[in-house]
Amino acid sequence: MPMNSKTLFLFSGWIAICLGCAGCSGGPPLQKAKGQVLVNGKNYQVGGREQLQVIFYPDVVTPKTTYPATVNPDGSFETLGMDGNGIPAGKYRVGITSPYGGGSVSIPPEIGLSTSPIVREVVQGQDTLEPIDIMKPAG
Numbered sequence: 001m002p003m004n005s006k007t008l009f010l011f012s013g014w015i016a017i018c019l020g021c022a023g024c025s026g027g028p029p030l031q032k033a034k035g036q037v038l039v040n041g042k043n044y045q046v047g048g049r050e051q052l053q054v055i056f057y058p059d060v061v062t063p064k065t066t067y068p069a070t071v072n073p074d075g076s077f078e079t080l081g082m083d084g085n086g087i088p089a090g091k092y093r094v095g096i097t098s099p100y101g102g103g104s105v106s107i108p109p110e111i112g113l114s115t116s117p118i119v120r121e122v123v124q125g126q127d128t129l130e131p132i133d134i135m136k137p138a139g
Helices: 005-022
Strands: 033-039 053-058 067-071 076-079 090-097 119-122
Touching: 033 119
Parallel strands: none
Antiparallel strands: 033 076, 053 067, 053 090, 067 076, 090 119
16 A cells, blocks of 8 residues: 555654654663772782683662673773673672682682672763772772
């Protein structure tokens, strides 16, 4: 059945509105955040065969999503999120672990969990987090 010009115009307008709304994010704004893992005040040096993991757990009773960070050999890290635009602003428990070992430092096991005592807040418009010293996780 052919469309008349009025129906085609209305349909095209409806499609344009839908596409415009698709660009409107219904979720919270995203923020990339950079940080540094320390050992007694000095940059954590990731061992050659070590895989250091820094994971952000939303600070809620049961986190449904986790956000792994990209970690560099000097212990610096950045949260990029699923699409590279960052993670939602808010408070996070930060888990740090080296699941396969290989590092020169023994990471306390309690800081590798979603109940880690390390808490950092990702703030919209700020891309730098307070450094994390694994030997002083509550600080």
